[in-house]
Amino acid sequence: MPYNIAIVGATGIVGSEFLKLLDKSNVKINNLLLFASEKSINKKIVFRKKSYFVKALNLENLKNADFAIFAAGSKISNEYIPKLENKKIFIIDLSSAFRQKKHIPLVIPEINSDLLKDTNNRVFSSPNCTTTIMLIALYDLHIKYKIKRIVASTYQAASGGGKKLIDKLFNDTKNALKKPNTKNLYGFNLFLHESKINAQKYTEEEMKMILETHKILNDDSIKITATCVRVPTIRAHSLSLNVEFENRFSIDDIYKILKTKKNIKIFEDFENQNFATPQIAANQNDVFVSRIRQDLSNPKAIDMWVCSDQILKGASLNAFQILENLIKQR
């Protein structure tokens, strides 16, 4: 059965990647409804050799969709999604607007695809990109050894802040190359994550890593702390993770577990000292894992290095997998 699919934020980085995934997929499309903000209206997008034109978001139009993907930020999601609840339409929301709402499932299909089976649910949230990447790397280890505590430091790419932040990275870098002694924010510089800081002095991004992990793993007892940093890279986030388990493990068994996962790539070439980098992970669906090792400071902990394209597995690909799962179940 062909579907009417709406993409809200179709010209943004995440929306564009979602469209690419949909284009290559076997999902049968009846109509494609592409919405974006004013500056993209009437923009032509070619999809499966057919031309579509971007339109201004309109509630009545949206109601014609079987599935709507929201990739336009919390403000738009907050405004439109409540008006579509209890309708026939399935909604996959990439914003953080509803992630902490009890009745709205927060889904990483590799972890909790069962939540997609409840036919009463029509709205699904796709989690924060950094959290998704971390949990893909850790989920099977958690099932086997139970995570007690995570200490995470992130190395996040400009694309997480949209085209605006990528442009700033390029402009600041060009200026820094021209005038090496002038200071700027992003030219050969890094900075603590720009999201709002709460009373406990954690950023929103760090709190998402804590609260969304609790919700997705359905376990508030997991201890997590994080420091999120924006680095001058374009695409793919990296994470330095220290993970303490409740149960004993062997590093060999950890390798064995990770090797069986088809969406995890262990990338370790000790001979040439070649490990995962953001560039290696960019435009790849896999989560790249490197330098997995026994933590010398704690017999029950490991250190590991994780790189993954946050636009793909952290956002577009995860939303696409939710869509595929929903379609399969119909």
Place this chain on the structure above:
Amino acid sequence: MPYNIAIVGATGIVGSEFLKLLDKSNVKINNLLLFASEKSINKKIVFRKKSYFVKALNLENLKNADFAIFAAGSKISNEYIPKLENKKIFIIDLSSAFRQKKHIPLVIPEINSDLLKDTNNRVFSSPNCTTTIMLIALYDLHIKYKIKRIVASTYQAASGGGKKLIDKLFNDTKNALKKPNTKNLYGFNLFLHESKINAQKYTEEEMKMILETHKILNDDSIKITATCVRVPTIRAHSLSLNVEFENRFSIDDIYKILKTKKNIKIFEDFENQNFATPQIAANQNDVFVSRIRQDLSNPKAIDMWVCSDQILKGASLNAFQILENLIKQR
């Protein structure tokens, strides 16, 4: 009394910065002996309005120095320093060659300047840059609360790998701007620290953070794990630190302690969300500390963000402070 001071590796990044510090100082100089590798021989260096010419390293010449600063890497230090031991000359070695030798003090003057008073010692090692920065930030907290465990992730600048790595950063970045779809190591990319990996899968840099901390704090019971990463920044290292203490603390008291330290700058502007960055710390003597907060995952731990010019406090400035201390005591 004016001194004869030799600098081995006088044209390198660390040697040049040492010369600048010496130039501005009150240290009285009789003769300056500047040594470097072949490509810099006969290079003119102006110091206090007088011209000096770089020479090839020569043991007989070196013996005329009252103080020799070695900033030319472990190979040169290993070759020359043993031949100068038991001579009158004082040696400050910036390489890692002798840092783990029992009879050679590893000195951060703010922490263990007492080791400079033993008149039998003639050779002193200056510690690894990342370790030095970390310990300046943590030493007074350790004295008060005793560090139990540190989980460190680093964001290290190109200059830590010398001029060669800075050139690579610039070239790779220029190429990446020209051809955005071509991969390269360092253009808008980061990579795990390039130092050798041991059987436990820790890099040399990470092991230095562990072993040198133990030696400097004279306490092997402190648990440390680290993941060291080279990021595309030019100067100043950053560290994301999670620090667990043996004793109870309050965040207010931690601020009070850090505020009294004249070489630590708490850099936190919550209103404008402006925190320490490598660019802010570059060319500054202070260690910049930011986002000090109660770790939500452990009541006895804190998170903190540290940035400091690793060429200065991590190397040249630390060696210069050792020199000043030795001179004062004579």
